[in-house]
Amino acid sequence: MSSKELPNVSHIPALLAAELNMLWLAHEAVGLSGYMCLYTNAEQIPFRSKTPGFKFWFSKAETPQAVDLIMEHYNHSILPNSSLLLNPIIHEKTGEDSYKPLGSGFMWATALALGVHRLQEQSSERLAELGALASKFHRGDSDAAGLKIIAFSDKVAAVSEGGLTVEGCREIYDLADIRSDQYWYSYMLSGIGYLTNNGIFLHDDVSYLFPNGAIENDDACRAMITKSAISSKRVFDSAFCWESYDRIHSLFKKFGTNRERVPQNLKFFELVARDTDLFDATGPMRKGAEEMFEFIVPGLIPRGAVTLLGATGGTGKSSAAHHLCVLSSIDYEPGEEAPRWLGQRVAVEKTKGICIYFSGEDGPPIINARASIFDPDGRAQRLMFQRTDFGDGVTFAQHLKRLHKIPNVPLMVIDPARKYLTGDEDDSGVVSDFFEAIEEFAITKNCAVVVVHHLQKGANPKSTREVLDLLRGSQVFIDRPRVVIGMFREGPYAVAGLAKNNIPPTLGMMTEERVFARDPKKLQLVWLPGKEGVRDATLSEEELEQLANEAQLKAGQ
16 A cells, blocks of 8 residues: 555544543542553454554653654554553653552543444443443444443542552443453553454544543643542442342442442342342332432422423413523533522532423524523533424334433423324323323433423413413323423413422422512523512421421320
């Protein structure tokens, strides 16, 4: 092959330099500095190399030389040799040719789907729940041939026995549950293909692991590393629970990573003869009674369930739904105050991932106009808009199946329901099918699904409770949601509160009706201060306890 025919690899050195710089910053975040090592194995299995047993130690300042060496061994991507692997452990130079391992600022693992095996999305879900970053390898025609995994550590990760990795690496590999034991401890650099016994594996770009642009700026990269850092205890607890639950994803999702509850949780599993179908039908929810629900908006919108927002015209329900999506799709800076929605703090720590807004009535001009008001700086980078056309003959339920591949969907808004039904909204069968699809998505993805729905024509509720009886269409709209938020106009104000709530009051569900003024410039509902902002409040816990005590005294007389 002549030089004119060589593949264009001019972009790769910049990718490699950015990745190595990011790794140096991760080490520095925990106070480490020293040397990393590029190397090849002494044998040609599982990686075929140009020079077996090669080593090159380099400091941060020597990164450009390291990149040049990687490209030399990569040979312009012409096989049959792989380039150099990286030993990411920081070493201290102790002599002319001797180095002492100190530790690492991150954990890593390489999990490759070998042979006919295919990557399962559940692997990415578990790693995302842990806080590890993972992105897919390519092999041939497969764009899901494994995962490149990095988990930043909140302190120096100690060198593991054998010196190949640091503590936590094996655990995140086990959590991925993709068997590739001859590769898992290797750090394969992004941007270059590695020839192995099982084909050529390539991870395109390390920036795919991170928020847009974070790796291109040192300050943004440092902030991202600090924000993403996790403790070794969290890693070990997750791996322990994963193994204890026999690597059954549904058990792990239900019970979480509280290792102290493992014996109790397994006891219940044994009572249903270790049958996962029976367990899923009857088992307790994950983590414990006081943590049965996670909330996108505490007191109003739980994850893993369907919430219906029913309102009269002119209350701003679509604007409120869109605003919630925007607030949930922003990556907030450490220490930045969490925003509020209907007076409640948005749990931004629970909104990581892609938020989806199905807009069935408002087209791009209205959506874009509202977005420019809600998010003038364009910070909502994780918001996906969907309309009503999903392709030739594809139904809404079928489209939801496609969306299951997204690893983390904290929030989905469907506005309004009638645009996504396959028939009449008065037909209980049609509405039941709609709720079956969105409930499956909510439960499977632990997603907060919010459905916007209209009231009957001419409805004029005087309380949020009346909203429930005035919902348009089938009784199913009343029966199936776990929570119904009612909104109506009262003169110049809007009133909002819970019309229905099937969540235990101990979890802090909102009990009063709140009065809001509508800001036409910002398209937001402003909660009125003090007593003016609350009406028809239910009894407090103290008042209920006092009544119970009084009743007990009367019964004893």
